[in-house]
Amino acid sequence: MKVEQNMRNMLIGGGALLVVLLIAAGFLNSDMGSSSTTDSAGGTASASPSTALSVEGPMGDYALGSPDAPVTIYEYASLTCNHCAAFHLQAFPQLMEKYVETGQVRYVIRAFPFDPAATAAVMLARCSGEDRYYKFLDVLFEQQPQWAFTGNPGENLEAIAKLGGFSGEAYEACIQNADIFDHVRDVQTRGQEIHGVRSTPTFFINGEKVEGALPFEAFEEVLLSHLPES
Numbered sequence: 546m547k548v549e550q551n552m553r554n555m556l557i558g559g560g561a562l563l564v565v566l567l568i569a570a571g572f573l574n575s576d577m578g579s580s581s582t583t584d585s586a587g588g589t590a591s592a593s594p595s596t597a598l599s600v601e602g603p604m605g606d607y608a609l610g611s612p613d614a615p616v617t618i619y620e621y622a623s624l625t626c627n628h629c630a631a632f633h634l635q636a637f638p639q640l641m642e643k644y645v646e647t648g649q650v651r652y653v654i655r656a657f658p659f660d661p662a663a664t665a666a667v668m669l670a671r672c673s674g675e676d677r678y679y680k681f682l683d684v685l686f687e688q689q690p691q692w693a694f695t696g697n698p699g700e701n702l703e704a705i706a707k708l709g710g711f712s713g714e715a716y717e718a719c720i721q722n723a724d725i726f727d728h729v730r731d732v733q734t735r736g737q738e739i740h741g742v743r744s745t746p747t748f749f750i751n752g753e754k755v756e757g758a759l760p761f762e763a764f765e766e767v768l769l770s771h772l773p774e775s
Contacts, residue, residue, distance in 0.1 A: 603724070611651060615773055628758040639761045640652075665698070669685075670685065673709065706719075
């Protein structure tokens with residue numbers, strides 16, 4: 546617990562010891578297979594049981610769309626993954642408009658952070674609350690170059706958080722929230738150990754595993770094979 550507390554303190558400052566402390570805390574240990582976790586641009590598909598995917602993390606999922614939708618999509622993403630950002634900026638708006646908002650798809654984004662910065666970012670999104678979670682993710686993906694690949698991501702994340710209504714105290718409390726930290730770690734561990742997630746973005750469309758940031762047309766082709774014929 547002391548090491549995890551130190552890790553959270555370093556997230557606040559965005560210091561250079563983040564990675565060392567996160568490894569010491571067990572978030573990126575050998576069982577997590579961090580060396581094989583990659584940012585994926587390609588696309589491959591294989592089967593995965595949808596029943597196991599319905600098991601949520603300790604704090605539950607935040608979902609978009611109708612709970613009665615015939616298709617559920619789970620996306621495992623890292624907020625420091627540039628291919629995840631590309632998918633969300635290019636394909637996701639079409640997917641939302643055409644399938645989620647029309648009640649055909651229920652969509653869930655689950656955390657699979659690459660690094661301490663991505664961990665802190667998704668913790669902030671969770672702290673923003675269910676109503677603002679996806680809006681916060683949108684902002685973080687849109688502004689990824691301004692915070693994820695800089696010398697001090699902690700400071701930059703705090704600036705974004707303050708623009709989103711967080712006080713300095715609320716930001717610090719969020720980064721030190723053990724329940725949210727443990728939720729993120731649990732979701733990532735289960736994603737890798739149970740569902741075989743090795744790269745981001747990885748999608749499960751009604752249980753079918755699709756890896757990589759596919760263009761909307763290619764993603765839609767897989768999706769249509771799971772939708773009932775009209």
